[in-house]
Amino acid sequence: MERDVLPIYEYRKELVQAVKDSNFLIVTGETGSGKTTQLPQYLHKAGFAKHGMIGVTQPRRVATISVALRVAEELNCSLGTTVGYQVRFDDCSSKDTAIKYMTDGCLLRHILADSNLCQYSTIILDEAHERSLSTDILFGLLKKLFQQKMCSGRKRPLKIVVMSATLDIQKLSEFFENCPVVKIPGRTFPVKEIFCNLIGPKNLEGSAYVAETVKVVMDIHLNKMAGDILVFLTGQAEIEKACNLLFTKGESIDYQYDLRDQSVEGLLILPLYGSMATDQQKEIFHPPPAGVRKCVLSTNIAATSLTIPGIRYVVDSGFVKQLNHNPRIGMDILEVVPIAKSEAVQRTGRAGRTSAGVCYRIYSKDFWDQCMPEHMVPEIKRTSLTSVILTLKCLEIHNVIHFPYLDPPEERHILEALKQLFQCDAIDRRGHVTQMGKFMVEYPLPPNMACAVIKAASVGCEDLLLPIAAMLSVENVFIRPGDSEKREEAERKHQALSMEAGGSNDFATLFNIFQQCRMSTSPARWCQQNFVHWRALKSAFSVERQLQEITRRLKQMKDFPREKCEGPRSEMLRRCLCAGYFSNVAKRSAGTTFRTMEGCGTMVKIHPSSALHGQEAELEWIMFHDVLVTSNIFVKTVCPIRYEWVKDLLPKLHEVDVYELSSVAREAVTEKEMAKWNIKEGLKRQNEGALEDA
Ligand code: ADP
Ligand code: MG
Numbered sequence: 001m002e003r004d005v006l007p008i009y010e011y012r013k014e015l016v017q018a019v020k021d022s023n024f025l026i027v028t029g030e031t032g033s034g035k036t037t038q039l040p041q042y043l044h045k046a047g048f049a050k051h052g053m054i055g056v057t058q059p060r061r062v063a064t065i066s067v068a069l070r071v072a073e074e075l076n077c078s079l080g081t082t083v084g085y086q087v088r089f090d091d092c093s094s095k096d097t098a099i100k101y102m103t104d105g106c107l108l109r110h111i112l113a114d115s116n117l118c119q120y121s122t123i124i125l126d127e128a129h130e131r132s133l134s135t136d137i138l139f140g141l142l143k144k145l146f147q148q149k150m151c152s153g154r155k156r157p158l159k160i161v162v163m164s165a166t167l168d169i170q171k172l173s174e175f176f177e178n179c180p181v182v183k184i185p186g187r188t189f190p191v192k193e194i195f196c197n198l199i200g201p202k203n204l205e206g207s208a209y210v211a212e213t214v215k216v217v218m219d220i221h222l223n224k225m226a227g228d229i230l231v232f233l234t235g236q237a238e239i240e241k242a243c244n245l246l247f248t249k250g251e252s253i254d255y256q257y258d259l260r261d262q263s264v265e266g267l268l269i270l271p272l273y274g275s276m277a278t279d280q281q282k283e284i285f286h287p288p289p290a291g292v293r294k295c296v297l298s299t300n301i302a303a304t305s306l307t308i309p310g311i312r313y314v315v316d317s318g319f320v321k322q323l324n325h326n327p328r329i330g331m332d333i334l335e336v337v338p339i340a341k342s343e344a345v346q347r348t349g350r351a352g353r354t355s356a357g358v359c360y361r362i363y364s365k366d367f368w369d370q371c372m373p374e375h376m377v378p379e380i381k382r383t384s385l386t387s388v389i390l391t392l393k394c395l396e397i398h399n400v401i402h403f404p405y406l407d408p409p410e411e412r413h414i415l416e417a418l419k420q421l422f423q424c425d426a427i428d429r430r431g432h433v434t435q436m437g438k439f440m441v442e443y444p445l446p447p448n449m450a451c452a453v454i455k456a457a458s459v460g461c462e463d464l465l466l467p468i469a470a471m472l473s474v475e476n477v478f479i480r481p482g483d484s485e486k487r488e489e490a491e492r493k494h495q496a497l498s499m500e501a502g503g504s505n506d507f508a509t510l511f512n513i514f515q516q517c518r519m520s521t522s523p524a525r526w527c528q529q530n531f532v533h534w535r536a537l538k539s540a541f542s543v544e545r546q547l548q549e550i551t552r553r554l555k556q557m558k559d560f561p562r563e564k565c566e567g568p569r570s571e572m573l574r575r576c577l578c579a580g581y582f583s584n585v586a587k588r589s590a591g592t593t594f595r596t597m598e599g600c601g602t603m604v605k606i607h608p609s610s611a612l613h614g615q616e617a618e619l620e621w622i623m624f625h626d627v628l629v630t631s632n633i634f635v636k637t638v639c640p641i642r643y644e645w646v647k648d649l650l651p652k653l654h655e656v657d658v659y660e661l662s663s664v665a666r667e668a669v670t671e672k673e674m675a676k677w678n679i680k681e682g683l684k685r686q687n688e689g690a691l692e693d694a
Helices: 007-021 035-046 061-074 102-112 131-147 170-177 209-223 236-250 278-285 341-351 365-371 384-392 411-423 435-442 449-459 462-471 484-500 506-519 523-530 534-555 571-583 650-654 659-663 671-676 682-693
Strands: 024-029 053-059 083-087 091-094 098-101 121-123 159-164 179-186 189-197 228-233 262-264 267-272 292-300 311-316 320-328 333-336 357-363 584-591 595-597 603-605 621-628 633-641
Touching: 007 024, 007 035, 007 179, 024 035, 035 053, 035 098, 035 121, 035 159, 053 061, 053 102, 053 131, 061 083, 061 091, 061 098, 102 131, 102 384, 121 131, 131 159, 131 170, 131 384, 170 584, 170 650, 179 292, 189 209, 189 341, 189 365, 209 228, 209 236, 209 278, 209 292, 209 311, 209 357, 228 320, 228 341, 236 267, 236 292, 267 571, 267 603, 278 292, 311 341, 311 449, 333 449, 341 357, 357 365, 384 411, 384 435, 384 449, 411 571, 435 449, 435 534, 449 462, 449 534, 449 571, 462 506, 462 534, 462 571, 484 506, 506 523, 506 571, 523 534, 571 621, 571 633, 571 650, 603 621
Parallel strands: 024 159, 024 179, 053 098, 053 121, 083 098, 121 159, 189 357, 228 292, 228 311, 267 292, 311 357, 603 633
Antiparallel strands: 083 091, 262 267, 320 333, 584 595, 584 621, 595 603, 621 633
């Protein structure tokens, strides 16, 4: 599509003027109207980048890279020069960069190093309607920075633009001091909505929706007029499963690991999910060959972040994968949940961009009425706040309860985050960040992992832990083919890799894969032979190098902890992991069931994918990294540990008591909920500290 026919084009002068005239500006407009790709270019042309970069945030990593690529193409420059991007562990920008796309998490980290954002003239917070946790925190931080005139270190005031796909922006405008709003009207065609009744209120669990979605796609392909299809599914595994089903239905092509570019009787099947390579993602924008129908199977990313041209049919599974805090285990867990009605409407709209379209909702009207909420709950209200609260503390924002939140999280969630930070020594009893906390934020890792890494560095075995931290930071490394024969072969290979690592420690298996692949003379072939994702390993190598760099830098500081720790390496490794993950420790209670040590304890089982599955009878204490909730609660990536390693740490889980928090938490925490917690003292003091500082 030519840039000057995009709806935003007519507003370019008005937009540039509005940014000049006011510190905050809100821009709304239909998805696809050109906000993300065009506005930064208008500002660039108007000379904004002379006084610092134009930074544009995105909640999603894939969208960040994809959009940067597109804009670099439009400006005819190579990525990393005038237009660049930065996502966690991947910085593709330079001193020449004028327009920088980055994830919202990256910008949060920048603020830690440069609280006035002196490198930037303009910050555009994009996809505000998604209400990602980092974007929500950025709203508050940027507002606060302004109020406190903390921008005084700057020559010119920072310009802040918030962009959103929804028109419901009154709350946002009020939050930003009633700032002006520019609305870009969209052009859309009517979309017919059809409820297919294949999924009802009883199908909330399981993955039946994948097969049902595939049926609808085949029906469209065989019976409906030309036009491309966009399918909304939940994640990589579900999308790969659907692709496999489509191939089998087409009955034409042998299974290959690379799912791209396979036409099944005139159907070009293209998956689109977060961890895909960028050159693969680019293909979804190309028109299909004549006579071929394109079918993109995507996660929610195609709902607002990316606009795929030529879509006539949308197939909506009705589900999305969402990170939710699970109070039973005190961790965030990825869950498949019904989408909100507002999201369904957004998905529907994708079919009416270039002509009239049809949206097939595989679910029933009852499902819509009974299972789908009106609006999505913002992430800040449903995920762990530990990481962002540590960031705020490092920015010397102590009163994290009265921070300007657009939607305040429940106080007990804030308290829980404080409790966790206190447990890993990142904050002291007054709620102030410790030296340990300051080292922890240097790592772009979750606090638990940062803690384990620092422990390893302090005893000199980071060479063991960094590869594991890297392997756990990248997408899933194991390939599980759809074809049953291949799958058995893959399982045998994976088992062999685990046996080589001792056969009873999933972390050691990851380490073994990392090392073997790195030592191999032909690593890509090694991966193929062992059913391991080469791209994931490549990322892991790069992540490990970056973590090493950070570790080397921190170790030069005189305050960096140094300890002695003797023992075999496999034991050292597990002890360091325990330093960060002692809240993920469980003791066998009966049969194959373990009880966690957090809170009142939750019953968990070892997931069949773990090397320890089947060895339960020989185990007493275990430590785990992930949790999967189905009908049971499963723990994944597990190793056996000894009680002595954690016995001094476990009391920390119970050291603070929420009963004594009453002064701040009374309204938020009911008696019953309090009883579930086991917190003493510390938090009360932390919060008193917080109030004192206010
Ligand atoms: P908005 O941010 O308002 O949703 P965008 O700026 O993302 O809009 O997109 C504007 C237009 O650019 C859309 O029509 C989209 O199809 C097109 N576009 C975006 N990225 C690409 C790409 N990589 N290749 C081809 N077209 C693209
Ligand atoms: Mg956009």
